[in-house]
Amino acid sequence: MCNSFMCFGVVSFFWCVFMYFPIIQVFSGNLFGPSYFMDYWVVGFLVLTAGIILRSRLWIRLTKWKTRDEDEEQEKGTKKGMIPKGSLGWPVIGETLAFIACGYSSRPVTFMDKRKSLYGKVFKTNIIGTPIIISTDAEVNKVVLQNHGNTFVPAYPKSITELLGENSILSINGPHQKRLHTIIGAFFRSPHLKERITRDIEASVGLTLDSWAQLPVVHVQDEIKKMTFEILVKLLMSISRGEDLEILKLEFEEFIKGLICIPINFPGTRLYKSLKAKERLIKIVKKVVKERQVATAERKNSPANDAVDVLLRDVSDGASSDKQSQPLDFVSGKIVEMMIPGEETMPTAMTLAVKFLSDNPVALAKLVEENMDVKRRKLESGEEYNWSDYMSLSFTQNVINETLRMANIINGVWRKALKDVEIKGYLIPKGWCVLASFISVHMDEDIYENPYQFDPWRWDRINGSANSNVCFTPFGGGQRLCPGLELSKLEIAIFLHQLVTRYSWTAEEDKIVSFPTVKMKRRLPIRVAPVERTSHIPVEDH
Numbered sequence: 001m002c003n004s005f006m007c008f009g010v011v012s013f014f015w016c017v018f019m020y021f022p023i024i025q026v027f028s029g030n031l032f033g034p035s036y037f038m039d040y041w042v043v044g045f046l047v048l049t050a051g052i053i054l055r056s057r058l059w060i061r062l063t064k065w066k067t068r069d070e071d072e073e074q075e076k077g078t079k080k081g082m083i084p085k086g087s088l089g090w091p092v093i094g095e096t097l098a099f100i101a102c103g104y105s106s107r108p109v110t111f112m113d114k115r116k117s118l119y120g121k122v123f124k125t126n127i128i129g130t131p132i133i134i135s136t137d138a139e140v141n142k143v144v145l146q147n148h149g150n151t152f153v154p155a156y157p158k159s160i161t162e163l164l165g166e167n168s169i170l171s172i173n174g175p176h177q178k179r180l181h182t183i184i185g186a187f188f189r190s191p192h193l194k195e196r197i198t199r200d201i202e203a204s205v206g207l208t209l210d211s212w213a214q215l216p217v218v219h220v221q222d223e224i225k226k227m228t229f230e231i232l233v234k235l236l237m238s239i240s241r242g243e244d245l246e247i248l249k250l251e252f253e254e255f256i257k258g259l260i261c262i263p264i265n266f267p268g269t270r271l272y273k274s275l276k277a278k279e280r281l282i283k284i285v286k287k288v289v290k291e292r293q294v295a296t297a298e299r300k301n302s303p304a305n306d307a308v309d310v311l312l313r314d315v316s317d318g319a320s321s322d323k324q325s326q327p328l329d330f331v332s333g334k335i336v337e338m339m340i341p342g343e344e345t346m347p348t349a350m351t352l353a354v355k356f357l358s359d360n361p362v363a364l365a366k367l368v369e370e371n372m373d374v375k376r377r378k379l380e381s382g383e384e385y386n387w388s389d390y391m392s393l394s395f396t397q398n399v400i401n402e403t404l405r406m407a408n409i410i411n412g413v414w415r416k417a418l419k420d421v422e423i424k425g426y427l428i429p430k431g432w433c434v435l436a437s438f439i440s441v442h443m444d445e446d447i448y449e450n451p452y453q454f455d456p457w458r459w460d461r462i463n464g465s466a467n468s469n470v471c472f473t474p475f476g477g478g479q480r481l482c483p484g485l486e487l488s489k490l491e492i493a494i495f496l497h498q499l500v501t502r503y504s505w506t507a508e509e510d511k512i513v514s515f516p517t518v519k520m521k522r523r524l525p526i527r528v529a530p531v532e533r534t535s536h537i538p539v540e541d542h
């Protein structure tokens with residue numbers, strides 16, 4: 001038995017390396033060159049043939065054995081709920097190909113919709129050799145996100161855990177995660193930061209848009225990425241435009257290339273190069289943290305200026321001896337980890353807002369009207385804008401919410417159950433993965449009328465605040481609710497405000513791609529021209 005499982009493990013390894021990763025890499029356009037591709041497949045084919053035969057037999061034995069056990073337990077009444085219905089698909093590959101193919105189509109939610117109509121809102125499937133329960137039910141998702149009693153832990157691909165390390169903020173659980181989440185969240189919401197970061201964002205957006213007006217064509221996705229990285233680095237460690245920022249950006253780009261890759265670490269591999277980039281990145285951040293250590297000790301009672309300040313203060317009065325003995329490593333590691341969640345999400349949200357507005361002139365006109373009103377008032381009074389001015393632009397916030405609902409930048413979160421859990425009569429067995437699918441809820445026509453229509457006005461018709469709506473979770477929820485939520489909305493609001501009050505643009509034809517991450521196929525080319533807006537653009541009745 002043991003030997004069979006060893007063999008099973010080795011074959012699984014080759015299966016993953018030769019089969020799934022090339023599939024994913026081909027879809028993501030990352031595979032190296034064509035000749036490498038051919039050699040790869042010849043060797044892969046031989047190993048696979050042996051692998052398929054052995055693994056198919058084992059698969060049949062395992063599934064039969066598992067089903068028999070489950071039936072017995074169900075008969076005896078020892079299990080509380082029912083494992084959701086569904087199909088585990090083909091031996092070994094399960095339903096991976098259908099999952100990826102739908103992900104690559106213009107309607108990635110089709111995979112879930114089809115199974116939802118066959119098996120109900122929560123169903124089982126098998127993706128990349130792992131049995132998974134997919135929830136398209138907002139209430140089930142809420143329970144998974146709340147994670148009472150630490151029943152669920154994040155489940156990331158191996159390349160991500162290798163790169164982040166086991167103590168990363170994205171993978172730790174329990175009291176350490178809660179503490180870190182609380183102090184980072186409190187800092188991101190603090191009035192001192194709000195005031196400072198509003199000025200910083202305004203300055204970065206202003207300079208960026210000035211430069212766009214000089215370019216014949218602007219690829220929005222690329223240009224916004226530069227701007228949001230600059231803002232993120234300022235927020236985390238107060239580094240401004242200059243040489244340090246450029247080096248940091250280069251190393252960071254090299255580092256994150258490895259987040260989806262073959263998880264093999266030896267010289268020459270993607271993972272190896274990314275880990276080396278991470279070492280260099282940490283070295284640069286450590287220098288900043290070291291300089292700051294002295295300054296922080298001197299001005300203990302003044303408010304924290306950035307995330308480095310916050311973490312250094314926590315370390316100096318923290319309970320963990322681990323942190324105290326290695327404060328430099330701890331703080332530098334956390335800063336690098338915090339660069340990851342905001343790096344891709346922010347530019348995608350802003351780019352897609354430009355795309356949706358380009359395609360919806362009535363919504364754009366209403367947005368111009370609202371933002372010109374506030375601009376006029378500010379010019380008359382001579383006051384600066386503050387955080388709450390932007391957050392109280394109700395139609396602008398509607399545009400942001402509608403963009404996030406349709407964009408589904410994080411289309412769901414993956415968790416692994418640490419014990420058997422029953423939710424709404426469904427049993428999630430210990431060791432199984434759960435995908436709480438946000439996209440299925442956001443695009444559910446029983447919840448959102450005409451879900452594929454960009455309709456910012458719908459948020460006026462929805463009762464209650466978008467932030468407490470269980471059917472709207474672009475920032476996740478519960479214990480791991482994104483601490484960057486308010487900051488992200490502010491950043492998008494400032495960007496939209498300056499864009500629509502100072503410029504007009506025409507966008508070229510482009511398409512949204514959803515796999516492996518959401519982006520624009522042609523990076524959204526637009527032509528920008530400055531405008532002197534003195535009067536409203538007439539807004540047609542909606």
Ligand code: HEM
Pocket residue numbers: 154169170177181232338341342345346349409410413473474475476477479480481482483484485487488
């Ligand atoms: C539109 C922009 C953004 C979206 C859609 C987004 C979405 C999310 C989601 C869905 C999660 C939960 C992941 C999970 O439950 O496993 C998350 C977590 C997180 N986000 Fe964001 N995020 C955005 C921007 C940002 C920014 C700008 C920052 C920081 C500067 C940030 C920092 C974090 C951190 C640190 C976590 C981990 C929290 C924890 O596990 O305790 N995010 N984000």
